[in-house]
Every structure is written in C-alpha cells, then in structure tokens.
Amino acid sequence: MSSLDVNLLGTVHGGVVMKLVDSVAGAVAQRHSGGPAVTAAMDEMAFLEPVRVGDLVHAHAMINWAGRTSMEVGVRVVAEPWDQAAAEPTHVASAYLVFVAVTPDGGPRAVPGVRPETSAEERRFREAEIRRAHRLARRAAIDAARGSDIPGAP
Numbered sequence: 001m002s003s004l005d006v007n008l009l010g011t012v013h014g015g016v017v018m019k020l021v022d023s024v025a026g027a028v029a030q031r032h033s034g035g036p037a038v039t040a041a042m043d044e045m046a047f048l049e050p051v052r053v054g055d056l057v058h059a060h061a062m063i064n065w066a067g068r069t070s071m072e073v074g075v076r077v078v079a080e081p082w083d084q085a086a087a088e089p090t091h092v093a094s095a096y097l098v099f100v101a102v103t104p105d106g107g108p109r110a111v112p113g114v115r116p117e118t119s120a121e122e123r124r125f126r127e128a129e130i131r132r133a134h135r136l137a138r139r140a141a142i143d144a145a146r147g148s149d150i151p152g153a154p
C-alpha cells in the first residue's frame with residue numbers, strides 16, 4: 001500500500017481495502033461463472049487490524065455458495081511488512097460479497113453449483129446458506145414494514 005492510500009490516522013483507508021476485496025472477489029466470481037458477474041451486495045466487511053503504508057497486502061477469495069444466478073464469495077485479507085521476510089502475515093480484514101452472473105444485457109445468468117468436498121468447504125457452504133436466509137428475510141421484513149413497492153430501496 002502506498003502513501004496515497006492513507007487516512008488521517010496514517011493507516012490505510014478502509015475503502016482502499018474494500019476495493020481490493022471487491023476486485024479479487026469479482027475475479028473469482030467471473031472464473032466460477034464463466035463470464036461477467038457484478039457485485040450485488042457486500043456485507044460483513046470486518047476490519048480486524050490496521051494496514052500500514054508499505055505493507056504487502058494479499059486477498060484470498062473463494063466461492064462459498066452458489067444459487068441459481070448468484071454466488072457468495074468469502075474474502076480473507078492479510079498484510080505483512082514489506083521489509084521483514086520472516087514476519088507472519090496478519091489477518092487484517094474479512095468480507096462476504098454476493099455476485100450475480102450477468103448476460104450481455106445485464107440480466108441474471110445461471111451459474112454452476114458449488115459442491116463442497118472438505119469439511120471446511122462444507123462449513124463455509126452451511127454458513128453461507130444462513131447468511132443468505134438472513135439477507136432475504138431482512139429484505140422481505142423491511143419491504144413489508146414499509147409497504148414499499150420498490151424492493152430494497154434505501
């Protein structure tokens with residue numbers, strides 16, 4: 001991270017980390033779905049430790065779950081000092097994003113399913129289903145409470 005990325009405290013701006021997270025998650029969603037995919041939602045973005053200027057920052061993303069046209073992508077961000085080869089990378093942020101695969105017209109496009117194989121993948125799949133159920137329930141409850149005819153509108 002460069003000195004252009006800092007906030008007023010001298011550490012890296014959260015939005016810079018979010019952009020990295022979105023980009024890496026988008027690449028993984030594109031690879032899984034075999035074509036363009038757009039960010040539909042970004043939730044549970046947790047900043048766990050500050051990132052400092054000069055840190056080498058790595059983001060690792062994976063598809064946790066896939067529905068008909070949407071995918072949940074989990075991202076783990078780690079940082080290490082640029083000048084200390086022996087330093088263990090620090091887990092600095094995590095996020096869950098929903099991507100929707102799209103056609104050239106921008107409409108939703110079907111995606112391949114996810115078949116968890118390891119116990120860690122099964123756990124991530126189950127937890128993604130819980131988050132999906134909560135997202136849908138929260139949206140439905142808010143729409144119902146507003147009597148809104150614009151679903152999801154702020």
Ligand SMILES: CC(C)(COP(=O)(O)OP(=O)(O)OC[C@H]1O[C@@H](n2cnc3c(N)ncnc32)[C@H](O)[C@@H]1OP(=O)(O)O)[C@@H](O)C(=O)NCCC(=O)NCCS
Pocket residue numbers: 037038039040041066067068069070071098100102106107108135152
């Ligand atoms: C994402 C987008 C394509 C969804 O279009 P839509 O007409 O609302 O699609 P649908 O209602 O048919 O939903 C499609 C899927 O996305 C999911 N979805 C849509 N909005 C969502 C949201 N806010 N959160 C979570 N999931 C969402 C639906 O549950 C559905 O999943 P499923 O097919 O796996 O069951 C559309 O809202 C869009 O183009 N948004 C702008 C995206 C963008 O510009 N991102 C930033 C730059 S990449």
